[in-house]
Amino acid sequence: MVKMTKYDLKPIVKTYYDALEEGTILGRKCTRCGHIEFPPYLCCNECGGLDTEWVDLTNMRGIVKQALPTKGAFGDPEFRNTQGDYFAVEIEVPGIDPFNASLLHVDYDKYAEFDQYIQEHEVEVKPLLFQDEDMKVVAWELVEDNGFKKIPEIKAPEPKKEETKTAAATATVDLSNDATTQTVIEAAADAYGVDAAGITLATDIREDLSNESMKLIVMISTIEDQLNVTIEIQEASNLNTIADFVNVVKERLGEETIAADAAVAAGTSAAQTTAAASEELDDVAKTVIEAAADAYGVDASGITLATDIREDLSNESMKMIVMISTIEDQLNVTIEIQEASNLNTIGDFVSVVRERL
Amino acid sequence: MSFNDNLPKLKPFKRSVSIIGVGATPFVRILDDPSVDGMNEQELFAYAARDAMKDAGVDGSDVEFYIHGQAGPGWTSNLATPNMHVANWIGMKGKGSYHHSEACATGYVGVETAVALVASGEYDMVLSGCIETPYSIAYPTRVVTKRRFGTDAIFHDVLASTQCRDYTLFTRGSLPFNSESWLDYYVKENGISEEDVDAMMTALSINCRRAAALNPLSTITNNTYEELAAANGMDSAYEYLHSKFNPLIGKYMRGSHFEQRCDGAAAIIVCPTELAYKYTDHPIEILGIGHSNVEAGNPRNEMYATQNAYRQVKELTGLTGADMDIFLANDFYNQSEFLSAEMCEYLPKGEGWQYTKEGRIAYDGDRPINTNGGRCQYGHAAGASGLHDVYEAVHQMRGDAGATQVQHDVKHALLRGFGGSQNVLNIMMERK
Numbered sequence: 001m002v003k004m005t006k007y008d009l010k011p012i013v014k015t016y017y018d019a020l021e022e023g024t025i026l027g028r029k030c031t032r033c034g035h036i037e038f039p040p041y042l043c044c045n046e047c048g049g050l051d052t053e054w055v056d057l058t059n060m061r062g063i064v065k066q067a068l069p070t071k072g073a074f075g076d077p078e079f080r081n082t083q084g085d086y087f088a089v090e091i092e093v094p095g096i097d098p099f100n101a102s103l104l105h106v107d108y109d110k111y112a113e114f115d116q117y118i119q120e121h122e123v124e125v126k127p128l129l130f131q132d133e134d135m136k137v138v139a140w141e142l143v144e145d146n147g148f149k150k151i152p153e154i155k156a157p158e159p160k161k162e163e164t165k166t167a168a169a170t171a172t173v174d175l176s177n178d179a180t181t182q183t184v185i186e187a188a189a190d191a192y193g194v195d196a197a198g199i200t201l202a203t204d205i206r207e208d209l210s211n212e213s214m215k216l217i218v219m220i221s222t223i224e225d226q227l228n229v230t231i232e233i234q235e236a237s238n239l240n241t242i243a244d245f246v247n248v249v250k251e252r253l254g255e256e257t258i259a260a261d262a263a264v265a266a267g268t269s270a271a272q273t274t275a276a277a278s279e280e281l282d283d284v285a286k287t288v289i290e291a292a293a294d295a296y297g298v299d300a301s302g303i304t305l306a307t308d309i310r311e312d313l314s315n316e317s318m319k320m321i322v323m324i325s326t327i328e329d330q331l332n333v334t335i336e337i338q339e340a341s342n343l344n345t346i347g348d349f350v351s352v353v354r355e356r357l
Numbered sequence: 358m359s360f361n362d363n364l365p366k367l368k369p370f371k372r373s374v375s376i377i378g379v380g381a382t383p384f385v386r387i388l389d390d391p392s393v394d395g396m397n398e399q400e401l402f403a404y405a406a407r408d409a410m411k412d413a414g415v416d417g418s419d420v421e422f423y424i425h426g427q428a429g430p431g432w433t434s435n436l437a438t439p440n441m442h443v444a445n446w447i448g449m450k451g452k453g454s455y456h457h458s459e460a461c462a463t464g465y466v467g468v469e470t471a472v473a474l475v476a477s478g479e480y481d482m483v484l485s486g487c488i489e490t491p492y493s494i495a496y497p498t499r500v501v502t503k504r505r506f507g508t509d510a511i512f513h514d515v516l517a518s519t520q521c522r523d524y525t526l527f528t529r530g531s532l533p534f535n536s537e538s539w540l541d542y543y544v545k546e547n548g549i550s551e552e553d554v555d556a557m558m559t560a561l562s563i564n565c566r567r568a569a570a571l572n573p574l575s576t577i578t579n580n581t582y583e584e585l586a587a588a589n590g591m592d593s594a595y596e597y598l599h600s601k602f603n604p605l606i607g608k609y610m611r612g613s614h615f616e617q618r619c620d621g622a623a624a625i626i627v628c629p630t631e632l633a634y635k636y637t638d639h640p641i642e643i644l645g646i647g648h649s650n651v652e653a654g655n656p657r658n659e660m661y662a663t664q665n666a667y668r669q670v671k672e673l674t675g676l677t678g679a680d681m682d683i684f685l686a687n688d689f690y691n692q693s694e695f696l697s698a699e700m701c702e703y704l705p706k707g708e709g710w711q712y713t714k715e716g717r718i719a720y721d722g723d724r725p726i727n728t729n730g731g732r733c734q735y736g737h738a739a740g741a742s743g744l745h746d747v748y749e750a751v752h753q754m755r756g757d758a759g760a761t762q763v764q765h766d767v768k769h770a771l772l773r774g775f776g777g778s779q780n781v782l783n784i785m786m787e788r789k
Contacts, residue, residue: 013523039524039654045360066534066656068541073606073615074533088533090656097360098656100530119545137527211388211492211506217612221604233606237509 015054016040020136025060025127027096028052038096045097057127061143062091064123065098069111077232083130083139084152087111091125091140104128104139107150114148180255183226184246191219201243201258219245229253281305284357285350287330292346295323305347327353364665367645367673370476375633375640375789378413378626380405381748383574384619384736387493388504390576396620397501398427398434402488403446405622405741409484410447413626414636417448420626421480424471425456426463426487428740428776432515433490433507435497447484460519461687461776463487464623464743468784469646471627481632486624489739491515493620507618519778525654535653535778537607539660540692544609547707554609557714561691562603562613562733563594564719569730571720571760574745577619577736614691619736623744625751630789641751644785645673653778659693660700662781663773667701670771670783678702681785682767683753684724685746687775688731694718697773698726701783720761728753728761743774747784754788 012028016039019026027038031053035046038057043050068088070076080086085108092098103125106114117123124143129136142149181201189196192209203209205216220231223245229252231245239245247257281289285305293300296313307313309320324335327349333356335349343349382405385393402425410416425440427433436442440456459466464487471485491512493504520526544554562582569578582594591597603611633640649665651658671677678684678701688694695718699709704724712718720728729735729749732742750770752758772784 016524045363048363066538066542068533068537069608070529070533072608073610074536076529076532079529086529088530090530090534090538099654100525100528100534100656102529132527139529206506206508211386211508212617213509213615214612214617216509217604217606218602222601225601233509234513237513 012040017135020129025058025138027055027057029055036096060093062093062125064089064118064125065092066090067115067118073233077235102139105141105149105151107148110148180249181246184223184242187219187222191215203242204240284353288327288346288349291323291326295319307346308344361661361665367669372476373630373642374472374475374627375630375642376625376627376751377633377636377640378409379748379751380408380412381623381745382621383576384621384738385576387620395502398488399443399446401622402443402486405624406447406484406486409624409626419482420484421482423449423454423484424467426467426740427458428460428463428489429515433494459777459780461689461739462774462780463740465774465782467744472643475627482628484624484626487741487744488622489741490620491739492618520653531653534656536690537609538657539696540609542657543696549710557710559595559598560714560716562598564716565731565734568720568728568761569734572730575730575735578734614733616689616732616737619738621738622741623748625747640789641754642787642789644787645670647783650780659775659779662779663697663700666781666783670785674785678771681769681771683770684726685750686773688727691733694726701771725763746772
């Protein structure tokens with residue numbers, strides 16, 4: 001009997017994505033029947049064969065068999081923001097099982113015509129590699145224009161605002177003079193069947209009104225109709241308060257948002273954090289940093305209060321235990337292991353130790 | 358040749374297995390309903406299990422093994438071993454059990470796995486129960502009576518987690534295909550006009566809601582669309598369903614065509630059919646269970662998996678959907694009702710949409726489907742819903758389903774479950 005060794009474990013998914021970084025698209029071809037697995041899997045789904053080998057599919061072409069719109073409840077708004085409008089499509093490539101994919105660089109407004117066109121014509125597509133956060137991914141694009149192609153103008157993503165509760169910060173806004181705010185509040189009152197007088201910017205949709213999805217959908221739909229803006233359902237699922245909705249609408253309408261003072265507050269908080277991180281290290285901080293350097297086997301000069309223990313040093317539990325033990329010995333405090341599992345940065349540990357001292 | 362042709366022929370069970378007891382809690386929303394405030398995973402499972410045992414005329418000393426199903430023990434409850442968390446609750450301390458988790462297909466797999474344990478001869482009486490609280494989820498470490506909302510954002514992440522993260526999720530094509538690709542394909546295949554699609558989908562909502570409003574197990578739906586329309590100053594359900602209260606959320610689907618999350622549990626007791634007559638004159642025999650999984654990277658995976666699972670159970674039993682008297686289906690996407698029923702030959706090929714439009718699949722129609730109201734109106738507690746389907750089918754077969762009892766004798770039932778993008782089972786049952 002020949003036992004498998006770790007050298008027999010040849011990564012497939014990683015090899016696939018690594019190749020995409022080099023502009024190459026790989027599949028796996030069955031050594032018995034010749035069927036191609038794309039995306040690549042270990043064994044053959046056509047004949048059940050156990051052995052496949054790499055095959056270069058960079059120049060493959062496919063035919064669009066079905067296309068669906070992607071705005072509404074089932075698309076991906078974040079993907080659209082970074083890559084532009086897209087259709088969800090079924091693609092057929094000879095020798096490969098049909099698969100679902102996204103078709104980029106399309107004129108979304110022509111979905112109905114495109115849907116009709118693919119019923120009557122063989123519409124050829126080719127792979128299109130795009131950057132998806134920290135990796136390259138395969139999407140598809142039309143080979144021929146036929147009036148359906150449209151290269152999107154992608155706006156540079158706006159820097160993310162600090163998440164903050166807008167309730168307190170917006171308490172002083174005069175609601176009676178703001179038409180957008182009033183419309184959102186009335187839409188909420190209508191959808192959730194409550195009196196508008198009881199709704200403020202601080203009202204949390206789910207906690208204070210209802211967690212029922214359908215009511216949220218109705219509220220969005222009313223806002224869209226009345227203010228001629230679009231709010232994606234998935235996007236709305238991450239908005240909590242009336243103020244969150246008002247600000248999204250205001251952004252789309254080009255109006256000034258109402259959380260300006262909240263943003264200031266968040267900025268202050270960030271500034272304070274930065275100041276804390278750069279402040280001169282006291283003995284406690286120095287001790288914790290040296291304990292970490294010792295336990296994790298790294299140079300103390302590379303460790304700051306912002307260093308994330310697991311992300312920047314190591315996720316090994318044993319090293320954490322050693323670090324805690326060293327801190328306890330040197331500073332005569334107790335840190336429970338379970339407690340430590342919820343602390344992330346060196347600064348978190350320093351804060352806990354300072355509290356105990 | 359395709360992978361769909363490479364499926365096994367089912368073999369008969371080693372011994373016949375029947376359902377002798379069913380139990381179900383109402384579908385509730387714990388956080389919205391003061392009457393069930395503090396209810397939790399353990400209690401819901403226990404109430405459903407006890408209901409099933411009482412229905413069967415057995416107790417914890419008779420049942421030899423139990424199976425626990427929950428679609429999302431991680432996201433709704435933070436439980437690594439959910440079966441252990443109910444071990445002290447149902448009078449079965451010390452007896453063997455295991456947990457399984459197949460998203461919304463969990464209840465259907467719960468039937469298959471219980472039947473397998475009995476059919477093999479290993480056990481004579483098995484309880485299979487499923488529980489889910491996706492609307493009112495637990496805190497990771499607090500006592501189970503403390504709940505928080507399972508929000509749309511959390512739910513969407515869970516839905517996305519059913520998409521494989523080797524490749525499928527990153528295509529961005531799979532979720533839109535999960536929801537509407539079969540319907541889109543069907544509409545084109547049958548040349549159905551836009552007006553007829555709309556009429557069919559509207560009738561679907563109206564009739565499901567009629568059933569749910571009559572069903573005391575659905576606590577989230579207490580009125581019909583006609584009543585809702587009147588309450589909002591409208592003339593008809595049609596007007597209401599085309600108003601701002603029911604916007605389009607996809608190419609064909611409106612808000613009323615999507616599942617409504619709620620909390621609940623259900624359970625069944627199975628034993629050898631031979632033994633079943635000790636407890637009932639009319640055991641419900643499980644004739645066969647077809648099972649096919651087609652992952653979400655494959656277009657119209659629900660359609661192909663339904664076709665595969667039905668073919669298996671049809672070949673095994675020699676019965677077709679046309680021989681069935683009732684059909685129940687996971688209708689997480691409402692249109693799955695008639696699409697799967699037609700695929701399983703319960704409705705004539707190419708005519709399912711007309712049956713739907715004409716109300717013939719309503720509980721008081723001649724080819725009833727989802728007489729409990731279905732997941733979009735009755736409610737959907739993820740892994741527990743499949744056993745709610747079984748509960749409904751068994752009561753329909755006994756003739757004691759209450760206000761939504763169908764108008765003909767129900768000897769045969771066909772159930773089509775799916776979940777987890779997509780794990781599809783077809784369960785064929787016969788009243789002895």
